[in-house]
């Protein structure tokens with residue numbers, strides 16, 4: 001069976017004033033169908049850059065090498081039009097801050113419907129009906145009445161639900177969630193994670209979950225990769241990586257987070273001089 | 283961090299704008315100040331033979347309907363136009379700064395009262411307010427200057443207020459007060475010098491608009507009065523012979539435009555240098 | 564706060580502005596240094612004439628009752644009389660107003676029709692379109708509008724001889740001729756305004772395109788055109804409308820000069836002639852009309868901003 005997503009020797013560097021800086025360094029990983037895969041690591045380790053590379057959303061200042069395959073199809077080298085057809089339909093992404101992810105001047109319903117109509121030829125009415133059932137599915141009560149409401153009339157958690165509804169509107173097979181719960185308080189975090197987990201069960205969506213929160217990973221993810229300064233240090237089933245961390249960096253992460261089932265704590269920056277040797281728990 | 287920063291720490295574009303705008307403006311001001319020395323002819327002496335004479339070596343900008351030398355008149359016109367615009371902005375600045383500092387420093391009801399009164403002025407479109415004031419006080423160069431000063435008073439006062447608010451929030455102000463300094467002392471030694479940057483920026487930007495406004499008022503016959511030439515009234519004089527003697531219209535207009543551009547470039551450059559936070563709008 | 568509350572509050576503010584403005588206009592004649600009536604009458608200022616005119620203008624009454632009866636007159640449509648011709652000023656105003664409204668309306672429409680698309684182009688286009696629009700903005704803002712008008716006359720009436728240099732034909736009499744006479748005055752005002760609209764649109768669109776929701780739109784596969792016109796422009800709308808509201812004031816000021824330059828019988832020209840003839844009641848009526856247009860337009864644009872950005876109407880932003 002082909003993997004949902006596979007990265008082979010992916011490297012990304014940004015052109016800067018002091019020469020190029022390598023931000024993702026020779027990263028390989030595979031994400032199976034229907035799997036939730038966690039990507040953890042300190043701030044600046046390159047997690048979002050990997051997500052943007054997969055989505056084809058890197059700025060022009062970035063240089064990429066290596067291969068990215070989505071459901072067996074090579075996406076590196078596709079032009080912007082082909083990528084746009086994949087985005088929102090085959091793969092989709094939600095971001096950390098739902099408050100800023102929605103257009104403040106459009107009603108939430110219109111924003112979900114727009115995504116539907118960008119990829120499917122639906123009539124206005126059909127898009128509207130489908131939007132309401134999506135809103136219902138992600139847990140927005142009274143979808144019919146709230147269709148026309150602008151984003152600011154919703155709570156933070158509700159907004160993230162709406163963002164997710166828009167992202168999954170066309171039933172993408174891959175959802176990348178870049179710290180989707182960081183901006184939310186603890187109980188809401190749990191609900192959003194449950195929602196993401198439910199997508200996997202109902203639609204078989206594969207999820208790449210980027211987070212700082214080891215507790216979130218241990219509860220939600222099937223497998224996990226630990227990143228440090230652009231490289232993957234350790235990867236394997238969540239239970240193995242956290243149950244028996246073989247890399248000192250992982251142990252340091254866990255030690256810095258003693259009650260790491262307690263959510264919401266961000267990872268502290270740990271010393272930089274870890275030896276970089278990949279450890280696999282396959 | 284006092285009002286005037288040195289040019290060394292400023293980016294290239296700002297430096298080019300300040301030096302370029304300043305140089306052109308400096309030249310125009312020199313021409314205006316030394317017009318009596320520099321002008322080749324008496325701006326008011328008429329000559330029947332020269333009526334509507336085309337530009338020539340003797341009269342590079344040509345002559346007007348009364349045979350007066352356009353170049354000399356442009357120099358004198360620039361003199362009165364710049365005098366009106368600059369004196370308007372300077373007087374507006376002198377009145378606006380204390381008002382704005384008081385509103386920003388004391389806040390509360392002082393601020394509300396001052397802000398409401400300034401809002402009253404903004405009820406009128408600028409040009410209309412100028413014309414209304416001239417209707418009351420009668421046409422003339424000094425009334426035009428007063429009118430322009432009044433129009434820009436609320437804008438300069440608001441920028442001063444906003445910039446004062448930024449300064450007042452900083453710790454050392456409450457520190458000085460706690461050490462027993464009087465309000466007046468704190469205002470004079472800390473607040474005023476540190477809040478002037480954005481106001482200077484705004485004033486130089488407004489000078490460009492003041493030039494245009496003065497020209498417009500004089501064009502309507504409401505500003506500088508004959509026989510004194512002004513760039514605006516020269517445009518009114520040559521209007522009827524536009525097709526026969528376009529130089530009477532072209533040169534004064536170009537001069538206004540160059541002055542306006544110089545003021546705007548200087549203002550833009552100063553904004554980059556003195557107001558990086560963008561307090562002046 | 565509800566949308567209705569927003570509307571009511573904004574209308575209240577406009578009424579306050581109208582009130583403040585009416586006081587200033589009322590005071591025009593009373594603030595004239597010396598004796599305004601003698602100034603008005605000039606050489607005809609015999610004691611008898613002065614007393615009569617003073618009585619006609621109500622200047623012999625106490626201030627407050629003068630103001631009250633002046634305002635009461637305004638509400639009845641009685642704006643007073645021209646002191647020279649004794650014609651009712653309301654008729655004069657009704658003749659003049661359409662000219663100014665047409666001039667200002669057409670100019671602003673043209674400015675928006677050119678400024679907004681060019682602003683989007685300047686925000687999203689290549690280096691050349693950026694440089695060209697930047698040049699247009701700098702020139703459009705720096706050229707004094709009446710001088711631009713004179714140069715347009717030189718080109719279109721003097722050299723090309725395709726448009727009349729001055730004059731006016733009412734729209735009702737001949738729509739086509741009316742537009743021919745209006746073309747140069749409208750163009751004169753529109754070019755400068757278009758520069759402001761362009762600059763605002765460009766700034767607002769660039770600002771919106773850098774916001775995170777645009778990244779999310781791209782991540783959903785929305786097309787660049789749709790992002791630009793459906794989202795960025797929609798979000799830039801409130802800034803553009805606000806600037807249009809402010810620029811209407813500038814435009815009305817410019818109209819005073821342009822009407823004089825092109826001999827258009829509008830309200831602006833009325834005010835200028837009024838000043839030259841010391842005909843204060845005429846000046847008052849003209850100023851009142853122009854300032855009222857400005858206040859009403861500001862009200863309308865603020866309401867449009869509230870409608871375009873639901874956060875404003877919900878009271879989340881001032």
Ligand SMILES: Nc1ncnc2c1ncn2[C@@H]1O[C@H](COP(=O)(O)OP(=O)(O)OP(=O)(O)O)[C@@H](O)[C@H]1O
Pocket residue numbers: 014023041042043044045046047048049050059061
């Ligand atoms: N557009 C860019 N240009 C230059 N450098 C960039 C750019 N985007 C990211 N970087 C750099 O790449 C590095 C990795 O950034 P990235 O956003 O991928 O980290 P991250 O792991 O997602 O961190 P965080 O947990 O804080 O979100 C950082 O050092 C960042 O400064």
Ligand SMILES: [Mg+2]
Pocket residue numbers: 047048049178
């Ligand atoms: Mg990140």
